Amino acid sequence: MTITSLSGLGIVALFLLLMLLFAFTGQKKSRLPLRPIPAFKRLWRTIGLAVEDGTRLHLSVGRGAVNAPESASAFVGLRMVQRIMRTVSISDRHPIVTSGDGALNILSRDTLQASYKAMGQAGQYRPSAGRLTGPTPFSFASGVMSVIADEEVSANVLIGHFGPEVALILEAGDRKNNLTLAGSDHLPGQAVLYAAAQEPLIGEEVYAGGAYLQAGNAHTASLQAQDVLRWLVILVILGGAVLHFLGLGNLIPIG
Template identity: 35%
Template sequence: MGNLLGPISGAHVGAILLLALSGLVLIILLILRGRKGPSPPIRPLPAFQDLQDEVGRAAERGETIHIALGSGGLNGEDAVTSLAGLQVVEALADVAVSYNVPPIITVGDPTLLPLIQDLLRRAYERRGLLADYDSGRVRFVAPSPVAYAAGAANVVAAEGVTANVVAGAFGAEVSLITDAGARRDLPQLAAAAAPRAIGALYPVTDRLAVGEELYAAGAYTTGERRYLSSLVAQDILRVILVLLILGAAVVALVGG
C-alpha cells in the first residue's frame, strides 16, 4: 500500500506545487500589468452591488448595519471561507467610518476577533478618528454554531440595525439570523459556500452569493488589484486545468 501511494502522492504534490507556482506567477504578472492599465473586469455580483449603499442608508437614519461572519475561524477547515467574509468587512470599514456608522460585527470563533478589531481600528486611524474607535463593535458571541446564530439573531432583532449582512462559514443555523431580519423586513445580503447554508438562505433573499462567488467578494467589494488579479489568475488556471484533463482523456482514449 505504501509503495502504491508513494509515487501517486509525489505526482499529486508536484502537480499542486506547479499549479500554485503558476498561479503566483500569473498574479504577479497581472498586478504589474494592471499598474499600467485599467483593472481587469469582473462580472457583477448582485449580492454585493448595494452593500455600500446600505451603509449610506444606515447613516441617513443614524443607525448601522449588522455583519455576521459565522462560526468559522482561522485554524480549521473554514479558514478560507472566514477570510472571504473578512474581506467584506474590509470593504465596508472605511465607508462606514466615513459615515460615522461603524457596523456591528458578530463572530463565533475567537481567532477572528482581534483580526477584525484591528481592521476596524485601522479604518479609524486612516480617517484620523482613532479616538472614536470602539472595540465593542466587534463581538464574539458563542463558539457553538447554533448558540452563535441565536446570539447574532438577537442583535438583529434588538439593536436597531437597518440591514443584515451574512458572509462566512455557516450551516443551516444561519436561518435563525435571517429569520430575525425577515421579521423586521430588513434588506438582507448573504454569501455562503456550504450547501446547507445556501439551502437555508435561498428562500430568504435574492441577493445571495454562493460557492466561489463568496471568494470573489473581496475583489468585487474592494476593487483592489491584488484581489482582482487573483480572480483572473484563478480563471486562467481553471481553463488550463480543464484543458489538461480533456487532453489526458483524449490521449487515454486514443492509446486504449
C-alpha cells in the first residue's frame, strides 16, 4: 500500500477512536455548547408554530441511492425525521416524508413507523406519509412541489442529495410562504440552496443536524471529532508551509 492509502486509513481509524472517546466521556459530564446555527433555532420555532396552527411539516431526504456515497446525507435526514417526530407527535397533521429513491422510501416509511411505535401511537402511522415522488431528478421535484401545494405545509426540511432541481422545490415553498431549511451533499445543489433557500446548510452543517436537534450523543461526539481533525489538518498544513520555508520540504513523504 502507498503512503497516501495508509494515511487515509489512519485518518478514518483516528476519527472512529475520537468518536468513541467523546461518546463515552460525553455521557459522564455536561456537553460543551455547540456553535450557534440560526437555521436550527428558527426550525424549532417553526415546528412549535406548526403544532399550534395545525399545519403540516414536509421533510425530504432527497434522491440518493442507499448503496452510494450520497446515502450519508440521506441517513442524516432520516435521523432528523426521527427526532422531529418526537416533537410533532401531538399535532393534528403529521409530517410527510418524500424521497426520490425506492429503497430510501422504504427506509422513510420504516423510520416513521418506528417513531410512532416508540411514542405509543402505532395506530397513527399511515404508509402514505412516506412518499416516492419520482425516480428522476425533475419528476422527484415535481412530486414534491405537489405535496407542498396541496398538503397545507408550513415548513420544509430538505436534507439529503439534491441537485439543481431543488430550485423548483424552493420556488414552491416560497409561493406558499413556507420556511425552507435545506442542505445537500451535492455541490450544484449547494450553490442553488445558498442563493435561494431561506435557511441553507452549507458543507458540514448538513451532517451536524443530528447534534443540533439532540438526536443522540453519537452525533455530538461526531462533531467534536471533526473539530479535532480540523485542527490537526490546520497544523499539518502550517507545519508543511514552515518546512518548505526552511528549505526542508523534501522531508515530507509523498506517494
